Amino acid sequence: MENTPPLASQESINSSYVNHLIFLFGIVYFAQGIAQSGGLISLPLNYYLKEVMQLNEVGATNYLTILTIPWAIKPLYGLVSDFISLFGYRRKSWLLVLNILTCIGYLWLAEIADGDQLIMALLLTAIGTAASDVIIDALMVENGRKFNMIVQFQAVQWFWFYVAQIVTSILGGWLAEMADPNTGLRTAAIITMVAPAIIAILSWLIVKEEKTTMDLVSLKATVTGLRETFQSRLLWATMLFLILWNFSPGFGIPIYYHMTDTLKFSQSFIGHLGAIGSTGSILGAWLYGKYISNRSIDFQLVFSIITSALSTFSYLGAITPTPYSGELFIALSFFFGITSMIALLAILTLAGKACPERAEGFTFAVLMSVINGFAQLSAVMGSWMLVNWFEGYLPPLIILSGAATLFCLFLLPNLEVKRVEVSQ
Numbered sequence: 001m002e003n004t005p006p007l008a009s010q011e012s013i014n015s016s017y018v019n020h021l022i023f024l025f026g027i028v029y030f031a032q033g034i035a036q037s038g039g040l041i042s043l044p045l046n047y048y049l050k051e052v053m054q055l056n057e058v059g060a061t062n063y064l065t066i067l068t069i070p071w072a073i074k075p076l077y078g079l080v081s082d083f084i085s086l087f088g089y090r091r092k093s094w095l096l097v098l099n100i101l102t103c104i105g106y107l108w109l110a111e112i113a114d115g116d117q118l119i120m121a122l123l124l125t126a127i128g129t130a131a132s133d134v135i136i137d138a139l140m141v142e143n144g145r146k147f148n149m150i151v152q153f154q155a156v157q158w159f160w161f162y163v164a165q166i167v168t169s170i171l172g173g174w175l176a177e178m179a180d181p182n183t184g185l186r187t188a189a190i191i192t193m194v195a196p197a198i199i200a201i202l203s204w205l206i207v208k209e210e211k212t213t214m215d216l217v218s219l220k221a222t223v224t225g226l227r228e229t230f231q232s233r234l235l236w237a238t239m240l241f242l243i244l245w246n247f248s249p250g251f252g253i254p255i256y257y258h259m260t261d262t263l264k265f266s267q268s269f270i271g272h273l274g275a276i277g278s279t280g281s282i283l284g285a286w287l288y289g290k291y292i293s294n295r296s297i298d299f300q301l302v303f304s305i306i307t308s309a310l311s312t313f314s315y316l317g318a319i320t321p322t323p324y325s326g327e328l329f330i331a332l333s334f335f336f337g338i339t340s341m342i343a344l345l346a347i348l349t350l351a352g353k354a355c356p357e358r359a360e361g362f363t364f365a366v367l368m369s370v371i372n373g374f375a376q377l378s379a380v381m382g383s384w385m386l387v388n389w390f391e392g393y394l395p396p397l398i399i400l401s402g403a404a405t406l407f408c409l410f411l412l413p414n415l416e417v418k419r420v421e422v423s424q
Contacts, residue, residue, distance in 0.1 A: 017208060018147050021139075022156050024206045028136050029157040031195035033164025035102060036129050037067050037122060040192050041109075043172035043271055044184040045122075046256055052181045061253045061383040067122055070130040071372035077131040078363070081138060088211035091135050092204050098135070099200035102128030103193050110189040130372075132199060137368065139207065154348055155289050158341065162285070165278035173271015239370055242347060244408050246374035253379065254386045255315070258394055263325050273333045280337025287338065288345045297346070304343035305408050311336040312402035319394050 034040050049060045086093035105124030112118055140157065144150035171191075175184040259265040265273075292300055314335070318328035347367075382397055390396045 018143075018149060020206050021143055021149075022153070024202055025136070025140060025153055026156045026160040027202055028199050030160040030164040031199045032129060032133060032136070033161040034168055035106075035125070035192055035195040035199075037064070037126060039164065039195075040168040040172050041185070041188045042168070043176045043267060043274070044181070044188040046253075047176040047267055048181040048185045050257070050260070056387070057254050057257050057383045058387045061380050063119065064122075065376060065380055066119060067126045068372060068376035070123065070126040072369050072376075074130055074134050074369040074372070075366045077134040078138065078366070081135050085211075089209050091139055092207045092209055094135050095132055095203040095207075096200045098128045098132045099196035099203075102132070102196035103200075106189045106193040106196075110186045110193075128196065132196070134368070136203075141363075154345065155285055158285050158345065159282055162278040162281040162337075162341070165281070166275040169271045169274030169278060171271070173266075173268045173274070176267035176271070178268075239367060242367060242370045243374055245343075245347075245405075246371055246378055253383050254394060254397065255319075258319060259329070262319075263321055263329075265326070265329075269326065273329055276330055277333040277337035280334040281341035282337075284338035284341030285345060288342045292342060292346070300342075300346040302409065304339070304346055305405060307339040308343055309402045309405040311339045312398060312405060315398050316395055319398075 032039075037045070045064075046060065049055045049063060053059075053063075055063060081090055081094055084090075086097065102125050105121050105128060108124065109118065109121040112121060140153045141150065144153045172188060175188050178184075179187065256270065259270055259273075260267075292303065311332070314332055318325060318332055322328075382401065385400070386392060386394065386397050
């Protein structure tokens, strides 16, 4: 008879591994918050596009749109990771290779100033970070379901992601403010290289994964998981809501240009606003876990829609230059961070619980690619509307964005997700 460890011993082993996973997910999401194009490089890059490449709101948005492609095809990375093992592993080997690829992209970025090469280097970093993000999420779903820790793992991930956003917003604003655009961008790229290197090393050392091969039994199990994915009514309902939630005219780039040109905010102050918004997001994650996660999905979605729309409309009272513009934007950034985080966690927790076994990477990646793809589409649409419809006048764009968010209320009665409770 095969010897098995005593129950108490097995629980101790599991508890130790869960703690290691909590540490890993926290560090990895902190590093991801630095390494993504919206991380440390974001403000120096926006400033470079505005001052050196002389792009307006539409030009800057369109230039960066190509970086959405690696995030929009995240299901492809999930399929590869779910189906194909690399060096005998489905997750950790891919994490090692992809993060080395990201390091190479940032090294290349630090050495160039040509516009065409710049976007290619950024694209390389986007591929590495997007694919790495898919595999980390797959590990989170696999182990979160195994140890009944999905909510806890996601709370840790997003807490440390927004801690990273605080750091990168302040440091990125300082780099854009204190250096010329070329130097600021290159310095940000060199610093950012450290983040994917940390992910590569820690994921290889911490993740416990049995070696696998492409055997018929494993392949059939994965195909079954994919079949269950497309048969899940909960998943389709979640996907539909994500499409509608993100399909509203965005004003991220326009508000950045407005803060720089009209309100005359310094790049350093804009960076601090990003840090304040991220602080709000951390508070939002805590509020969600403490007071909202145990409420019905119906309540969570209604709460998220109303508070997010109110946050959007609030910008109407802050875009006209006044002696108090800075203070108003501080308050708005903090409140918007809270509401956006609560909405995000409500959807992601439900999405994690909807993922079938053996297709976790693909399924979660499908939902995340919907978020990324439609978020970028809304950004492009918002910038285009500002220039071509509203002649640079920001209030109509803000009103339209808030109204589109409120429209989601009328869709709730038709969504299956409305009647699903999140089991704790």
